[in-house]
Amino acid sequence: MALLSVAEALARVTRGLKPLEVERVALESANGRVLAEDVAARLTQPPFDASAMDGYAVRAADVTAVPVTLLVVGRSAAGAGFRGRVGPGEAVRIFTGAPVPEGADLIVIQENAEDEKASVTIKEAAGEPHIRLRGQDFTEGEILLTAGTRLGPREMMLAAAMNQADLPVRRKPKVAILATGNEVVPPGSELEADQIISSVPYGLAALIARHGGEAMALGIAKDEPESIITLARAGSAADILVTIGGASVGEYDLVAAALKSEGLALDFWKIAMRPGKPLLFGWMGNQRVLGVPGNPVSALICAHVFLIPMLDKLLGLTEQLHSEPEAVLGEALGANGPREHYMRALSAWRQDGMRVVTPLPSQDSSLVAALARADCLIVRPPNAPALPRGARVRIVPLDRG
């Protein structure tokens, strides 16, 4: 089978993926979720002309010549506005956020006024009116949050300010994780000879949670069709089934065969990518199946390249997070081979703000500790020429903890 390019594989893997159902959640629970619909303000903000300062609401015409003494006819506090009107020669004591009473068109800040119980002497009244006009922030019916936005602290605060007590969000994509291998045992095991620890599910679960999905750990299947099928069935409610290992051409690679008996329509399984050559993709009914290599480094890089875009599509995410697509090389790189290479690299920032990236000394895909140390991947296209120090390269920033 000819090797598929990463771009073509990505197109196939995400093809036809539609945003999941809409569910309404209480605002308190919406943090990190992705909006499924545009959301409009349920009020105008400020709902009235409001004072921007503590001071006195006056008629500008009364304070053109200072000092001048005005009669204090009332007070306007946040939550308790003055219902009357400010007439000529009159002032109303006012506080930040309080409604500006009718008749007044200027706030004299309290530092420029002298309080005399029933009256106030204005000493200075120059400068801005210190009034926040009605609707200056937003108006009722205005769409301020759009479908496809992931809700963070500021969007949450804005949604509250818009008087929304609950929000329409996408259901979280469910991703079932199925490890395979007779030799694979969970962390904390007393290891027998030849056994290896299952580590990929923990990295994947964290990555899935980070990107808005819900991970379901199915456990570790033996290298037998029955075991694989039993666990896969336990994950049948998931939108995506990720299998780990058992997807290459060796004799111990049983995942594709086992899932085919469950109705898997296999799409491809070899891509021009390093690390990560063996990659399985297919459909089982509505469920997408993504088979990543058993090698932890390859598995997590494949998840970055293929699984996150799948999640983004299921979430209907439209926001383009800036991914710092370019950086400059801290050292020269040799020519690349026929497979797109995702090199583990470390960044430093130059004084002028540029990100300088240097590949880790060893790019062996078995080095899990090195992957944890890296902070980005340098993407080298197939057959890319050698590059000098200082050349620009595309990078994939890696999630920090």
Next chain:
Amino acid sequence: MALLSVAEALARVTRGLKPLEVERVALESANGRVLAEDVAARLTQPPFDASAMDGYAVRAADVTAVPVTLLVVGRSAAGAGFRGRVGPGEAVRIFTGAPVPEGADLIVIQENAEDEKASVTIKEAAGEPHIRLRGQDFTEGEILLTAGTRLGPREMMLAAAMNQADLPVRRKPKVAILATGNEVVPPGSELEADQIISSVPYGLAALIARHGGEAMALGIAKDEPESIITLARAGSAADILVTIGGASVGEYDLVAAALKSEGLALDFWKIAMRPGKPLLFGWMGNQRVLGVPGNPVSALICAHVFLIPMLDKLLGLTEQLHSEPEAVLGEALGANGPREHYMRALSAWRQDGMRVVTPLPSQDSSLVAALARADCLIVRPPNAPALPRGARVRIVPLDRG
């Protein structure tokens, strides 16, 4: 009272904050938590010299001249190694990740071999040995994850690979959030005249969760000491009490007075910062009290500047997340006044990778929708001179959803 500088306020707010207690959590639950102790590998990885390819394990001396036919004396698979020894003229069928049998020092990849049942003909054997040496990734007892690291997908995977089933992490800092104001009502309310929506708690809770804390919403206190005291007591178990509003010098600012009767030792309450001038800080027993302005934009910016560093200290976070401290101005800026100004700004990335930041047209601190649209804050020191387009400025990137 003289205005305190932001730097001095930050020093006071974080002074004496020590990392919280250690708790052990199951690996599954450790994502996003901060390590409280260094963690060492419980095994050597790879635990044995392992094949990096599918093929045949041979003695290099036997394949210096090819083609050569060798006797296949066994097989070594991941999880089922070959217990014997490869003698002269012999080969062992081997798979990726499987132990390299004694005697062998070279893996011939299967593409270069021809299988003949009991024997194999090696057609080519040049190049690398395709053996991953024992301990190439890490060795038992090696510290690979250090105290103060926040655990993300790659750290989680590495911890699993180190055979750690649970991890020592810091307890999550508890932050109680107390809104105040007679006029303040929760989102979803039918608004009466003069009422305003409580929005800050939702932004703060999301920010706190994002930065590893646990938010407790105490509700909205009336502008009466009893109401403030009752709610504050409900949050007495929190490490930090954040109050919203009621911290400035106006008559309706009762928080400091109310909490003083509860034993609050007040530290300061006015800082040279824009937005965010009134800021209350103090101690109630072991609890820190941070009073942010009622204005939502000011409140969230104060939380970025003061609350996140407090959380970082309580978590013992040592990792310096790169915060892109510098960017270039997309337009000229006027001179700054006496208060440090945190200007809401939007970024664009130049083709050469530089981040170009442009302040939003209005910097009025009442604009919640504008804050949600911004992606960073430009920091203008007190009395900073005017700057031309293209000048370098320090920024605070804002969390995205």
